[in-house]
Amino acid sequence: MIRNKKRLAWTIIATVAATVVAVVIWMNFATPEKALERRVAHHYAVSDPEFKREMSVLLGPSILPGNRVTALNNGEEIFPAMLGAIESAQRTITFETYIYWSGEVGNRFADALSERARAGVKVRMLIDWVGSAKMDGSLLERMEAAGVQIIRYRPLKWYNLGRMNNRTHRKLLVVDGKVGFTGGVGIADPWEGDAQDAEHWRDMHFRIEGPAVAQMQAAFNDNWIKSTGVVLNGEEFFPELAPVGEQPAHVFVASPAGGSESMHLMYLMSIAAAEKSIDLAASYFVPDPLAIQALVAARKRGVRVRVIVPGKHIDSDIVRLASKAHWGELLMAGVEIHEYEPTMFHNKMLIVDRSLVSVGSTNFDLRSFRLNDEASLNVYDPAFAQRMTAIFEHDLQSTHEYSFETWAARPWREKLMETVVLPIKSQL
Secondary structure, three states: OHHHHHHHHHHHHHHHHHHHHHHHHHHHHOOOOOOOOOOOOOOOOOOOHHHHHHHHHHHOOOOEEEEEEEEEEHHHHHHHHHHHHHHHOOOEEEEEEOOEOOOHHHHHHHHHHHHHHHOOOEEEEEEEOOOOOOOOHHHHHHHHHHOOEEEEEOOOOHHHHHHOOOOEOOOEEEEOOOEEEEEOOOEOHHHOOOOOOOOOOEOEEEEEEOOHHHHHHHHHHHHHHHHHOOOOOOOOOOOOOOOOOOEEEEEEEEOHHHOOOHHHHHHHHHHHHOOOEEEEEEOOEEOOHHHHHHHHHHHHOOOEEEEEEEOOOOOOHHHHHHHHOOHHHHHHHOOEEEEEOOOOEOOEEEEEOOOEEEEEOOOEEHHHHHHOEEEEEEEEOHHHHHHHHHHHHHHHOOEEEEOHHHHHOOOHHHHHHHHHHHHHHHHO
16 A cells, blocks of 8 residues: 555656646747738838838837948957957946857957956846856856856746747847947857858958947847846936937847747848848748748749858758758749858848848847847948948858759758758757
């Protein structure tokens, strides 16, 4: 009898434990309730005022005039610009990033942030717990000892178990509330240099001045409040920002905590509005059915669609497999897919009709659309779009165009592996 009671007790415990694990897994795989289900129809062009009105309303912050956006290529331009801005800080620095690893680059940023904190600048840093897994604890201790306030986003705690899969992938740096940076770069040594070999990645980052910087500061505040319960406000974080350029722009965010599909919607609306050209630089290109439908529909309207993706130098072979599984339909429709050959291609940029440019942390995949916290900058300026198109076409010179014939003849083992990874493509 006693033995039976013990067996029953252990059975109950095991059942409860299994249920808890199942619920936690389900919570981490769940996507926002507000999921888009139908393709966005083509009603107007990117140049139409209605397009800009809807982008302002549906994505959140309004498009603001008077900005100046500067493109930075690879670590040799990006890191000096970011570090120079940090070193010039007089009052506040807010910094949110996914990747922060130990190494030469990590140490340089730690030194710069620590020096400013010792000088009395309020330094607030939010780093993702998963993305900073390769960060040595001594680096954190050094910055904290200098006065840098550091928060690890969603660390491994019991109250975070249901959200462990929802990471902050945002890359935001704001100095004195006046100068901002965003793009694809992480704080780690692979981004160092000028993409000169397979060990140094190709990437872009962007420096922003003008009224849109306040929106970037608000984007940082979004996750700072979630993590600390503290609002960063006042003139030192949100100073008055006069126009400094002629570029209309806005910074907007997406987060599964808010059930937001802002990034997904932005891509679908932009593709639907295209009438001449779509140029997409995508470090992780795993389109969902709606995105595929939108790109195919654009081709049927006569829109030229060019996509640059990583080639053999990619940090995730699983993503590459999940990506290629969908290329057949796109290639048959006339979408031009180019694989970047020299090194890992980490750019994230959308250019539509040489009028709209969207950059930031967002990848062209379901993880960015539905699971990650992301931030993007949209610039509505033909002159800027022309400059970014020139950069896109320069990158094209280092690619190999992938044909439908090559896709159809890929090895059966590759096709089999694609089938295996497709059910989990939203998690990649």
